[in-house]
Amino acid sequence: MHVQWLTAYLDLPGADFGSEVTFWRAISGSTVSPPRGDHKEFATLEPFNGDAHLRVQRVSDGPGGTHLDIHVADPVSASLEAVSLGASLIADYRTHRVMSSPGGGVFCLVPYQGESERARPxxxxxxxxxxxxxxxxxxxxxxxxxxxxxxxxxxxxxxxxxxxxxxxxxxxxxxxxxxxxxxxxxxxxxxxxxxxxxxxxxxxxxxxxxxxxxxxxxxxxxxxxxxxxxxxxxxxxxxxxxxx
The missing domain is CATH 3.10.180.10 (2,3-Dihydroxybiphenyl 1,2-Dioxygenase, domain 1)
Structure with a gap:
């Protein structure tokens, strides 16, 4: 699999979403994109230079967590490769697939959208x-x-x-x-x-x-x-x- 970009996703409980986004924006030294998604549940923490590698998601149930997004040219074929190596498919959202590694680590396979420039510290x-x-x-x-x-x-x-x-x-x-x-x-x-x-x-x-x-x-x-x-x-x- 050709990994073309990686993103860390913070999955945040709905009740704490605003304050959590404020904290992580401050810690990372970023700005926040306009929300997107059917329920305005996604946003990007945008660095002052380079392409974003941090995103946030409002979740409706549970305490949330952290997961890794792997950006690839074809998430479907990448998911088949991951399964052949021992991963499990958790959910198929057409545009992306949620997977679990053999050790239980959750990650998503998502379409690559041209990210290429690392943010500077x-x-x-x-x-x-x-x-x-x-x-x-x-x-x-x-x-x-x-x-x-x-x-x-x-x-x-x-x-x-x-x-x-x-x-x-x-x-x-x-x-x-x-x-x-x-x-x-x-x-x-x-x-x-x-x-x-x-x-x-x-x-x-x-x-x-x-x-x-x-x-x-x-x-x-x-x-x-x-x-x-x-x-x-x-x-x-x-x-x-x-x-x-």
């Missing part, structure tokens, strides 16, 4: 540079190896040498705005998170807290955050320009 007051640049799949231990093999085969992006056998990132395509990271976890059910790369974690945390986020767990080079309604995400000490 933002330099914030104080000098910190950051960007949302990674989608992380927390995978139950017993499904982890199969999940890594699936994503390698699906995207054609192999994993580099494993310095950490429990955290495996696909080789990053420098033309894409997002990277995929697979994390071995003791969770019973898979989960998906977005991650921010920042040059100064402490300064970035303070900025997020100013918009209502809070720290859940902090390590030396990575911190789990909770947004104002409890959605988990990460900030990590990585190069915002390369992801390294």
């Amino acid at each position: 933002i330099r914030w007051p104080g000098g910190t540079i950051s960007i949302i640049d990674q989608v992380c799949f927390d995978v139950p231990t017993e499904r982890f190896d199969a999940e890594v093999a699936f994503w390698e085969a699906l995207t054609g992006h192999p994993t580099p040498g494993r310095h950490d056998p429990d955290r495996v990132g696909l080789t990053r395509n420098p033309a894409l705005a997002l990277q995929v990271l697979l994390v071995r976890s003791d969770v019973a059910e898979p989960a998906t998170y977005i991650e921010v790369a920042a040059t100064d974690i402490d300064d970035e945390i303070e900025r997020h807290e100013g918009w209502g986020a809070s720290v859940v767990k902090q390590c030396t080079e990575r911190v789990m955050m909770s947004d104002p309604i409890g959605r988990r995400y990460f900030i990590s000490a990585r190069n915002p320009r390369t992801g390294a």
Whole structure:
């Protein structure tokens, strides 16, 4: 499958949609497109430069979540390929297909619409540079190896040498705005998170807290955050320009 673009989708509960969009717009340093969809349930977080790689969706049931959109030339044939590699079809909306990976990660196959220019990281007051640049799949231990093999085969992006056998990132395509990271976890059910790369974690945390986020767990080079309604995400000490 030729992956031509990746988008991180934030699925937001209807009651919190407005405040959540405000938070993520501020954190990502973006503007918000006019709403679209039959019920005005979709919007794009538009960067100040480059093509968008973050979108939001209002959901009517449940707490929402995060999922990955994979942009391809032909979602139908791509979905057949994904199924042959072990994925499951969740829903067919004609224009796009909702899939589940062998490890339980939810993703959508959507039509490619010409996106090609990566957004540049933002330099914030104080000098910190950051960007949302990674989608992380927390995978139950017993499904982890199969999940890594699936994503390698699906995207054609192999994993580099494993310095950490429990955290495996696909080789990053420098033309894409997002990277995929697979994390071995003791969770019973898979989960998906977005991650921010920042040059100064402490300064970035303070900025997020100013918009209502809070720290859940902090390590030396990575911190789990909770947004104002409890959605988990990460900030990590990585190069915002390369992801390294």
